[in-house]
Amino acid sequence: MSRWSTRDIPDLDGRTAVVTGGNGGIGLATARELAAHGARVVLACRSEARGAAAGDRLVTEVPGARVEVLRLDLADLGSVRAFADTFPYGRLDLLVNNAGVMALPYGTTADGFEMQFGVNHLGHFALTGLLLPVLLATPGARVVTVSSPAHLMGNVDIRDLNSERRYRRWTAYARSKSANLLFTHELARRLAARGADVVAAAAHPGYADTGLQAAGPRMAGNRTGERLAHLGNRLFAQPATAGALPVLYAATAPGVRPDSFTGPAFLDWRGAPAPARRAPWTTDDRASALLWEHSARLTGVDPEALRP
Secondary structure (H helix, E strand, O other): OOOOHHHHHOOOOEEEEEEEEOOOOOHHHHHHHHHHHHEEEEEEEEOOOHHHHHHHHHHOOOOOEEEEEOOOOOOOHHHHHHHOOOOOOOOOOEEOOOOOOOOOOOEEEEOOOHHHHHHHHHHHHHHHHHHHHHHOOOEEEEEEEEHHHHHHOOOOOOOOOOOOOOOOHHHHHHHHHHHHHHHHHHHHHHHHHOOOEEEEEEOOOEEEEEEHHHHHHHHHOOHHHHHHHHHHHHHHHEEHHHHHHHHHHHHHHHOOOOOEEEEEOOOEEEEEEOOOOOOHHHOOHHHHHHHHHHHHHOOOOOOHHOOO
């Protein structure tokens, strides 16, 4: 893994990738490199206009890029089902569960879930489950779910998944990122039990300059917080292209282990991909199984192929 870079990405010709939130930030940077190395890339975006602009940009920047934009709103399980039902390809080599929200004021999804838990975890849980048949039909497929070092600030509270007892935006964010890792752990366990040729792994971008940091303060009407977020990005963050490296490593490097967690080498902040620090509660078999069961009940998605 030493000093791995985009030069080490293999030829991806003939492969199909879906990147959620592919219209900006880490998602766009990831999609660009996948397309540049030959993959057909589906940008799964909530905003069709922003998705189309990102697609046009990729085609301009990567001559010959094969890019398609499909609408996906992870805050609406109806949209997630529609995306999976109309997915136009018979193979899916790579699903990058990248889209997310961070430290928002309290809000709920179309289905009544707390927004951060609903988008960051439940939306991707449902999407992965609904796309599982095509993933299982594709030899060597991978599912890469993007988490965060912030997961270290909070374990999932199985008794209060939707933060109904008390809502604190950073705690809710941390819990949703722990849920991403518990999901990856349980998905990897169930795939292994089935003998499936699919790798489930996780990654995080470190501190990368994206629009994610300023969104929460902006939604809360906190102009000072928004300005500080932008300032912090300019002073301390690495560019989104660098933040995408751990995601690209988990998605394309040979020998990536199931349930591995990759992040930037230097203090989980910046640098080349390396094994990331991970809270022990995110590899707890009982906790991951419980979260899976609750997630299946809440979303109505329980892949028969992965049932114990």
